[in-house]
Amino acid sequence: MKYLGIDFSCAVESLRHGHFPEKNCLLPLVSKLLGYAIVAASTTVKLPQILKILKHKSVRGLSMISFELEVIGYTIALAYCLYKGLPFSAYGELLFLLIQAIILVAIIYYYSRPLNTITWIRALLYCALAPTILAGQIDPFLFEALYASQHLIFLFARIPQIWQNFSNKSTGELSFLTSFMNFAGSNVRVFTTIQENAPYSVLLGYAIGCATNFAILSQIILYQKPQVEKEKKTK
8 A cells, every 4th residue: 555655554454453553663664654744844944034025125144155055065965866766755854955046046136236246157157066966967077076065065054154143143034934944844854864864974964954053043033032132122
């Protein structure tokens, strides 16, 4: 009994005989279901951040380089998972996150006009190189090295934003809901990656994501309440 690549036969047989499914039967099933749940949730994870920027017509407190690096990281991660032939439930959200991240960067560019020459060069280089990477048309050894660097890319994508939040004692237009979903998704992905027996490098990436997303989420909780109270006093 399979639906969407998920084998329910083991669990159904156990329940039919009045037994709760064994651990080695239940965990893979839960992992698959969580994987598809993450993929479904990923279709809107960055929507709160996009809507918040559009509502306030401002990118105050947002680090442009952080969001640019995030696009690069998602591109490499998606390309690597496609290259390794992992099941869609193990990486599907990367496709939707990449699309939303590109839209988000475009909006940040729009509200950060005029853009300097270096920003345009970075954007053009990405457009030139991304199709080749996503198609897997690079040397396998280089691909592994590129994916290894992807962890550092995601780490450095968060550091500028974390530092900017700390320096300003404010998280500006950062969305709590988007940051919370990023943190929750990273935690779930650690579990599903272990169950799918994905490469250790994939697991390491999600673990780093857990730590950095937690840091940003903590800053939002710490800084946004005082900021709201300050704004109320000035009105």
